[in-house]
Structures are given as structure tokens and as C-alpha cells.
Amino acid sequence: MSPPGGKVLLRTGPGVRPHVRRGQLLLSAQPFVYVLKSDGLRVRCSYCLEKRDHLHRCSGCQVMYFCDRECQKRAWSEFHRSECARLKKVSPRLPPDTALLLARLIVKLRNGGDRISDRITDTRHRSFKDLMSHYRDIKATPRRMEHVAALTVVLRSFLGPDNFPNDSELAGMYGRVCVNGFNILDGEMLPVATGIYLSASIIDHSCQPNAAATFNGRTLSIRATEPIPDFTWEKVRISYIDTMADTETRRRELRNGYFFDCDCVRCSAAAAAPGSAPGGGGGGAAAGLERALRCGSADCPATVPLPPDGAAPRCPRCRYQDYPADIGAEFDEIARLTRTYAQDNTVYYDFCLRLLQRQEAAMLHPLNVYRVKTLDLTLEAAISTDMWERCLELGSKLEDGYRTFYGPCSPLTGIFYLKVGKIALYRFQHALAARWLRRAAAVLRVTHGSDHPVYAEQLAPLLQQLSAETAGRERGDELGEGGD
């Protein structure tokens, strides 16, 4: 076996359990294999994944693009040497992303990749075969087996029959890729590539995680987003899915995608008391908001649970009960519509507004998960249609929702603050911009670190622009040049 790669950032072992502080880097890793999503082929470098205005096309396959000779050379030695001629042969028909990733994996394992491992601690490391394959689960899922069969056909013609893995080997590789694959995200937290990171694949999931993954190009970093006393790797949890979703959706995605039933604090709280009022922390807060209505009395701050058994809701505090007669059925329909919209790639602003109005009529609690999700979809739609003032309004309404469902210190919350702050700055709303951007700074320092490009190249210049503009304005005021 080759010596394990990667640096151990944290000393752990028998009797050594460090206190991990919020923002501490737990792991930094390079992918074992990865592939750029095909929709980014012409705009991003296939090696470092950076978006560039000018990329150089590989003269061999004429399919992949690279920043420069350096990226091309590295790609050539890591994965492109074996595929360039094959890509040229099948061009313009390219293998699907998963097939290309598996092709790279097959070639890598064949050429000694099976002996490569990544360090987790001084004594623990992981190689590709240590990854969970969920072979039986894959075998038992017809949809998955159909996918494997289709990929086998593509891969056989792409790679040729020599040294081609047998059916169960290929199903094992496919399982490991599906269950352990990371979406490699860009600065806006949108997926640009898929990759396997050997060391990071030990980290389990929680719908209320204490750590988060961020990417700088193809480099994965895992940072603690909460303090972790008496650190062990078993205590670290990241989220594999979108946590701004109801329990049913989260559990379905985890079962279908990762073959397990989540028993995290949030899922357990939801299972123990569906429709209960939100409690303090410990997962109860987000779980209890799933069926939460607001109270109709003026000034009553209570959260009113919609009973799951069809009984009429009633405010536990002031006994308000004047809810629409069909509230149960209407709530189910709102939940269904929100889930459908959340899966759609394009959501129209008008659809969102209508759904928000319906949620208002059904008296959903402002932090109800369906309401927050709809507000988030509305923000996306408003951004894509340049409705900037509306974006700022939606940003303020969404703030508590982000903190509740993603956590006060998650990369998604930080990027959300940054996005709204940037809009406020471009609308010359300096006080508002300052509030949002400072929050973004506090979160992104923890989730990304201050040397990450999102912080250093996006946030920092906005903060500078803000202080320059506000200083300029103050000077203007002094000189009596008039305000805005």
C-alpha cells in the first residue's frame, strides 16, 4: 500500500480528544476521482474547475477545456491521458457524467489506485475499498440496477473489453460513487462537479449538522460550525441534503440516495411529537415548525400546532381557534405544492406569490418550513428577474428562516447574507448593506475561512466599497454637496 496521502490537522487518538472550536478546519482534501458537470465544459477548466473567460481547448479530444498548459498537464497525468483519444472517438456524443466518472475510477483503480489511501488520524486511513458500497441495497433497487445496466453498456463501448470489471465489481463501484459522492460547489453553493473524497467519506449526516463542507476549486474543506468538545470523528456531522425541507422529504431523500433512516436530533424530535409546538434547541425548534400556524389574536406570539389527527387547531396561550374550516386539507395541499415547486428547476415569481398568499390565508407560522421554503424560492425568482427592492424585502423576511433551518453558522446562511448585502449596496442602502455584509463576514470567517476567495475576493471588496462610499458621503455632507 502507498503511504497515505493528506495531512492530519487534528491530533486524536486514545486519550487525546481536543476541544474543537467553531470555525476550526477539520479536514482538507483533494478528490480521489472527480468530474466536471458536462453543462460547464465550455466555461470551466476541467482540471481546477475555475470559471474563466478564456479557456484553451484540448487539441486531442476537442472536448475538454483548460486554463493553461499547467492545468492541462496535471489533468493529463491524473485522468485525461486515458480518456482523450476515447473522447475524440465518440465525439460529439459524450458519455454521461456518471459514466465518465466511473471510467476515470476504473482506470485509476486498475493503475494502482486501489493501493492509495487518505489519512484521517495518524493511525487511521481509508482507501477506495473502505467506502460503503451498499451493494445489497443497490441490488434490491430496480431503478438503480437499470442505471447500472445502462452505464455498463456505455462504459464497455467507451473503455473496451480489456480488464473490464465484472458485474458485481461495477455495481460495487457504482454504489460507492452514489453513496459517497460529493457535489463540488462553486462560491454560490451551486454544484459544478462530482467527486469522491476518501477521508471525508467517513463523516456521517445530520439534518442539524455541526460541521460543513466548502470547496475552493476541487479542494474540499470541512470546518466545525459548532464547538465540538472531546472531539472524535464519530461526533462530526455534515448535511448530505437540503435541510430547508420537511421531515418526510428529508427522510425520503436520505433513504433513496444513501440507504439509511435518519435518527438525528431533528428527525427524532419530529417523530416523537408531530405537530408539537417548537421547543428550545436540540432539534425540537425546526421539527416543531413543520405544522406550525400563527395565532390570529393581535399581539399573541404563540405558535399554534396543527394537530395531525384532523382535530381543529387552537392557540395554547389565548385559545384563539378561528381557523379556516378546511385547514387540514388546505395545509396538505400547500405542503404538496411547496414540495413540487422546491423540486422544479425554474420557479416563476407569480406562482410563488400565489402560494405565499394561500399560506397567508391558511395562517401559516412565519417560520413554518413550507413558508420559509416558498420565500426562498420567491427570492431566487426575484433575483433572476432583477426585482431588487423586492429582494431586500424578502431577505429580511427570510433571515430567521435561514438561521432556523440551516443554522446560524452554515455556509448557506453566510452566502445568503452576502447576496442580500450585495444587493443592498448596489441599491445604495448603506446602513442595510453594512448590517448584512457584517453578518456575512462573521459567518463566512467560520464556514469558509478569511483566505477563501468567497471572503477575500467577493466579500472583502464589497466591505471596502461600502466604507469608501459611506466615507465619501460623509465628506460630501461636510462640504455641503447634498446627500444621495
Ligand SMILES: [Zn+2]
Ligand atoms: Zn483531450
Ligand SMILES: [Zn+2]
Ligand atoms: Zn485550470
Ligand SMILES: [Zn+2]
Ligand atoms: Zn435527520
Ligand SMILES: [Zn+2]
Ligand atoms: Zn394566541
